[in-house]
Amino acid sequence: MRLVLFTDLDGTMLDLYDYTYDATLPALNALKRNGIPVVFCTAKTQAENEYYREEMGLKDPFIVENGGAIFIPDDYFSFEFECKKRDNYCVVELGALYEALRKALTEIREETGFKITGFGDMTAEEVAKDANLSVEQAKRAKAKHYNESFIFDEPKEKETILFDMISAKGFSHTYGGRYYGIHGKNADKGKAVKILTKLFTQEYGAVNTIGIGDSMNDIPLLKAVDQPAAVRNKKGGWLDISLPNLYKAKGEGPEGWVEVVEKFTLQ
Numbered sequence: 001m002r003l004v005l006f007t008d009l010d011g012t013m014l015d016l017y018d019y020t021y022d023a024t025l026p027a028l029n030a031l032k033r034n035g036i037p038v039v040f041c042t043a044k045t046q047a048e049n050e051y052y053r054e055e056m057g058l059k060d061p062f063i064v065e066n067g068g069a070i071f072i073p074d075d076y077f078s079f080e081f082e083c084k085k086r087d088n089y090c091v092v093e094l095g096a097l098y099e100a101l102r103k104a105l106t107e108i109r110e111e112t113g114f115k116i117t118g119f120g121d122m123t124a125e126e127v128a129k130d131a132n133l134s135v136e137q138a139k140r141a142k143a144k145h146y147n148e149s150f151i152f153d154e155p156k157e158k159e160t161i162l163f164d165m166i167s168a169k170g171f172s173h174t175y176g177g178r179y180y181g182i183h184g185k186n187a188d189k190g191k192a193v194k195i196l197t198k199l200f201t202q203e204y205g206a207v208n209t210i211g212i213g214d215s216m217n218d219i220p221l222l223k224a225v226d227q228p229a230a231v232r233n234k235k236g237g238w239l240d241i242s243l244p245n246l247y248k249a250k251g252e253g254p255e256g257w258v259e260v261v262e263k264f265t266l267q
């Protein structure tokens, strides 16, 4: 049966702090030799995904902005399906569009006076400084289409008001420790994985899917695959979820990733 690998990037295939992935290269090359698709499923933008695909020499589809959209290279599948043609991709959009998200944030700011600063309100230099990125990395991170990251500079107890307002406007929120996020209710890593799995199945007949992640936002991804796997995080533990067949890698980040790939795909 054909295998398809879905993988998170930050903290999973890439080191959480310095984004290195040297440890994964031999296993990645073996996946390429064996024709096993490596599908990124990440919070990262199209521009960030393209950067890593190019660096790693991958040609497979990818899922951006936590399930906001699926990008499938033109002619990747031998059949036609419903999508938007853009930049040599067939794009399946699940999330709300950036302009609508920005508009909702502006309205909330005006209605409440909350100090909300989105990536769209900041220059690439400001994002770089705040997020500890290079200016080039910040430009790619700012190129959002299906979610907006923002700083909420208000007391913690006002969070509930913020979240209620986001929900009342028809959107969902995330909180990642430093940045808050707003995105469409339908943007979901799991939904995106299921749509792509269907397309792979149509192309190859039955497929066996493997998913690798490191944190809570990967749970929908892990629930949507045949073989879920978690790599160890920087705190030495694993994401808090009980899935009957979850494989917990001993290795942290990229090293755990290699362990999973060797165990489930290269044997």
Ligand SMILES: [Mg+2]
Residues within 6 Å of the ligand: 008, 009, 010, 011, 012, 213, 214, 215
């Ligand atoms: Mg991650």
